[in-house]
Amino acid sequence: KQEVTQIPAALSVPEGENLVLNCSFTDSAIYNLQWFRQDPGKGLTSLLLIQSSQREQTSGRLNASLDKSSGRSTLYIAASQPGDSATYLCAVINSNSGYALNFGKGTSLLVTP
Amino acid sequence: SQTIHQWPATLVQPVGSPLSLECTVEGTSNPNLYWYRQAAGRGLQLLFYSVGIGQISSEVPQNLSASRPQDRQFILSSKKLLLSDSGFYLCAWSIGLGEETQYFGPGTRLLVL
Numbered sequence: 254k255q256e257v258t259q260i261p262a263a264l265s266v267p268e269g270e271n272l273v274l275n276c277s278f279t280d281s282a283i284y285n286l287q288w289f290r291q292d293p294g295k296g297l298t299s300l301l302l303i304q305s306s307q308r309e310q311t312s313g314r315l316n317a318s319l320d321k322s323s324g325r326s327t328l329y330i331a332a333s334q335p336g337d338s339a340t341y342l343c344a345v346i347n348s349n350s351g352y353a354l355n356f357g358k359g360t361s362l363l364v365t366p
Numbered sequence: 367s368q369t370i371h372q373w374p375a376t377l378v379q380p381v382g383s384p385l386s387l388e389c390t391v392e393g394t395s396n397p398n399l400y401w402y403r404q405a406a407g408r409g410l411q412l413l414f415y416s417v418g419i420g421q422i423s424s425e426v427p428q429n430l431s432a433s434r435p436q437d438r439q440f441i442l443s444s445k446k447l448l449l450s451d452s453g454f455y456l457c458a459w460s461i462g463l464g465e466e467t468q469y470f471g472p473g474t475r476l477l478v479l
Contacts, residue, residue, distance in 0.1 A: 287467065289470075295472060296470040297458075352423075353415070359409070
């Protein structure tokens with residue numbers, strides 16, 4: 254059974270810092286890995302999707318990497334802003350199950366002015 | 367552009383009462399539809415998915431059921447709610463299975479008392 258772990262569970266940084274969120278998964282047979290953002294009481298917003306054949310994806314100040322063989326992904330946020338404060342969720346889809354996104358419990362990020 | 371709606375946004379129900387949550391998608395045809403639950407202190411868990419009208423697959427045994435009466439409508443139901451059914455219910459859609467991003471609705475917060 255796929256297990257997805259996110260470290261740290263919570264993070265507080267001053268505005269302007271670069272930061273890294275970590276995600277690990279136990280079964281490397283994945284279709285893809287996705288990073289989502291969730292604001293309090295809201296639905297999820299897709300940030301980046303990395304196919305299993307890719308190593309990284311970039312969108313603006315966000316960069317996500319994937320090392321499938323070691324079961325790890327990182328989300329790098331450059332020059333953090335208070336508006337980045339949210340919970341960041343990592344999720345993978347297994348090649349052999351097809352449809353279910355297996356989520357980590359998320360990293361709660363607070364960027365202070 | 368595609369949009370996904372969920373209602374109600376918030377619901378408080380007594381134990382033993384029935385439940386009906388609705389999700390509709392606009393701007394796309396024949397989407398794959400998903401119901402997830404986010405319980406307190408736990409990660410998001412896939413409950414049901416559907417690849418077409420009347421086609422429902424269940425990921426976990428539970429007190430809930432799902433139906434897809436129309437192409438872009440997905441309903442989550444229960445005949446008798448349990449306390450453990452409390453949580454944040456999220457509907458999502460995607461075009462492909464596995465290889466495509468899933469897009470989430472705003473969610474329904476359910477509190478069973």
